[in-house]
Amino acid sequence: MDSFFVAANIFFLLSLSVLVHGKIAAKGCDIFQGSWVFDNSYPLYNSTECPSIEKEFDCQRNGRTDKDYMKYRWQPSGCKLPRFNGVDLLTKLKGKRLMFVGDSLGLNQWRSLTFMLHVAVPEAKYTSERIGDLFKFKFPDYNASIMFFWNAFLVDITSEPKGRVLRLDSISNSKIWGGMELLIFNSWHCWDLIVYGNSTFKDMDRLSAYEKALQTWAKWRDSHVDTAKTKVFFQGVSPDHASKQDIESCMGKTRPVKYSSRPHPAELVLEKILRAMSKPVYLLNITELSDLRIDGHPSVYGSGGHSSMDCSHWCLAGVPGTWNELFYAALVQN
């Protein structure tokens, strides 16, 4: 059972070495284990200064009035994160192409990173363009490209007379991302929507479908990627705060919560796949730390105004900025 039908409309619904007191700390520190602390020096950027932003992430402009959700910094328990340094990151990206590949949560993180870099070098030239599913943001002075390629399932979708078919065993878009120097994948959000959307599931639940697709992806990574040239990251599963019982669960929330509820089942699938791989993939293990941030979602201040509730994506500035700080910390280590 390597493929199954999906209704046509679903995909558009849309350790580390760390600086402690100026010194590089031991690699044993788990930067994903920690807590959120209020920090008045945040946010790292003001979204009004940024060249462009998807309406669904622009909570302040959409009418959200509280601001504390932008002022939390992630503090690992055992060490300190290096302060995000956009100039340093651009220097590291010189002559390189960084591509996010995935769904709208990848777009969320990519957009955040373009801001974080832009405000670090506000005078530097940049170009921004979208060609189909490919979003490109370039800094010509640094010869650095930061891209996002919309590919929600990673594996292929083909159009057939019967409808659109998700092919869990084929991954031809890897042609597009194959040559990049840095890759950050993600997927899950839309697998979740499959269940809510109108789709035909033939003898396969979405978690096992997800697992099969990730296996296809892992096989591609293990057999086709030149480890010397390309570093591969995977953004952990970003938690939704909308349960089926309580679709408005993130509404009106302005503070992080103390404990995250449970390991996310899709994250467990992802971790199992990554453990079995022969080539290294760095997991941006953001699931549990983001699960504490019920306050960080657009809720009614997303794209739909008051008619639609978004407890899945994240306001910018906000939580995806932390994901980028963690990504930066991972690069500093290597």
Ligand SMILES: *[C@@H]1O[C@H](CO)[C@@H](O)[C@H](O)[C@H]1NC(C)=O
């Ligand atoms: C991800 O983080 C969670 C919470 O800190 C932890 O339980 C889990 O083991 C981590 N996963 C990996 C692969 O490190």
Ligand SMILES: *[C@@H]1O[C@H](CO)[C@@H](O)[C@H](O)[C@H]1NC(C)=O
């Ligand atoms: C962002 O800038 C605008 C315009 O200068 C200002 O009104 C707003 O308060 C700023 N937001 C934050 C979070 O600092």
Ligand SMILES: *[C@@H]1O[C@H](CO)[C@@H](O)[C@H](O)[C@H]1NC(C)=O
């Ligand atoms: C710019 O970066 C690309 C890779 O993204 C590389 O192929 C090219 O040689 C670089 N150009 C210069 C002038 O360094």
Ligand SMILES: *[C@@H]1O[C@H](CO)[C@@H](O)[C@H](O)[C@H]1NC(C)=O
């Ligand atoms: C949605 O599901 C219902 C019930 O299974 C079916 O009758 C209908 O044809 C489906 N619609 C589409 C667009 O697939």
